[in-house]
Amino acid sequence: MPTPAPDLVSDLASITFASPGQRLDRAYARRPEMAQLATLPETRTVALSEGRIAVALDADKRLCRWHRSRLAGLDPIETVFLGLEDESPLLATDLGPLTEEQAQALLGEHVKFIDLRSISPELSALDAEIAATARALLGWHARHRFCSVCGAPSGIEDGGWRRRCPACGATHFPRVDPVVIMLVTREDHVLIGRQKGWPPGLHSLLAGYIEPGETPEDAVRREVMEEAGVPIGRVDYLASQPWPFPSTLMIGYRAEALDWPLLVDPVELEGAEWVSRAEMARVLAGDHERLASPRRDAIARSMLAAWVTGEVAGF
């Protein structure tokens, strides 16, 4: 049985949020400069409004980097320091809700605030990382303006990478919630399922949050048993992907199913089924009469595609 590629993230180029290419220089030592940088008209920033990000919709889709001076007259909710780009600081600004007039003044003909999920497959690796980091970090601030220890309003520190409570002194750091996602296989078949409310036909790999006190490997076994009633043997790591909705880290494993029968938990899943490799190839090609594939930028699709092509072996 072939061994999976050692750093699969670099090989599964279709994982937009973790694809090979230029990385953001996070320049953590520069984070304390954020407050001052935000006052300089020439400092560049990406901009979000209600979770959507400003994108130039030219042939090359590209995140807008606006000078802070362009935001004059607006009242941003939060600003954070993302890092350096071409050695210049890059911020992310949450503009909050905008009136139609404000949005029109800000946006050009080919510039729009876009849901990251609908644009990320078309962004460069660097822009996808910048957008994911900005969305996850600003989304964390939006839900953490008060101290969870004592209830007092907390304040931003370290360029947005920490909050501190002036009342009790507690510090708070951005959340990243680890999730396991698993390619469960048995004799040339893969286990897929669907949740209620998903688009028609959509099926994907099973996934679930890692709980306190357990390893990812144990979480794989627990989740597959809870959701589908399938006992799992070996579990191997494949690849990971940050997924900023709101701020998860998808950690991908392949897992050996020890038996066929499915016992689906109707609370967790609307359904689950075994699909052959040939059938899954048709699903990924958009050529299946009943089943639809995960999004192009989801690690689930990359894992399925790697298994269909044989890049990753099943069990």
Added chain:
Amino acid sequence: MPTPAPDLVSDLASITFASPGQRLDRAYARRPEMAQLATLPETRTVALSEGRIAVALDADKRLCRWHRSRLAGLDPIETVFLGLEDESPLLATDLGPLTEEQAQALLGEHVKFIDLRSISPELSALDAEIAATARALLGWHARHRFCSVCGAPSGIEDGGWRRRCPACGATHFPRVDPVVIMLVTREDHVLIGRQKGWPPGLHSLLAGYIEPGETPEDAVRREVMEEAGVPIGRVDYLASQPWPFPSTLMIGYRAEALDWPLLVDPVELEGAEWVSRAEMARVLAGDHERLASPRRDAIARSMLAAWVTGEVAGF
């Protein structure tokens, strides 16, 4: 070059919090019964006080499972549902600070509240998982009694696996903070470092929190560059370990160093150095004049031991 074992967690038995053996049945569907179970005198619970856990210090070190009736007259801060053990519910109770009289009445001659770090290597795999889950979950409640969205007091739900704010309706889930820890090697040498305030001589593998918007592999490269100035090539997954201080998930990778020179960040590290395999064998054996090894129950030590013995190859 040999490939690392596919599910190394099962092979590195010295990782207490992730060692092979019986697992806790988390029985998530039973979690809503917690409030009622806590009122029954015969319901069993593990007990914590100020982060320490009650352990019977007999020849076999074992977490105490007390009947709730034993806690009569005390005023527990929080109770959570851990799962089923021999098909019976098991809770975890945070007793908060106890007076000397209260502690004496509760504890026997061989029973003490112990810091988990000083006892975990001697616990069974199941007890270590129970203790880690209890400590991480109760510690999360202690720091999250108020809603981070609006500042109002929040309440416990789902047996302690969720909090809800009655004022704004927001739900909050326990944190698990993913951390990368890396076996950085080059030509039969491994990179170790030490932080300020560590016990004398102690050196360990470099580690750091994964940030929003990045993969673990990118976090490995970023942290090694930030802390030691060493460029990294390939990065492969090895194994993971939950570490409930307060609630992290250590995700272990091996990483290929592309160069020797070290440029240590004095804010992050007190020092870092390359150590040969033969020298590291002496460190792990407690037989080195200057360097001391990580704790027996830390994944860092398991990763170093696996490299020293050749179970895991370096680069």
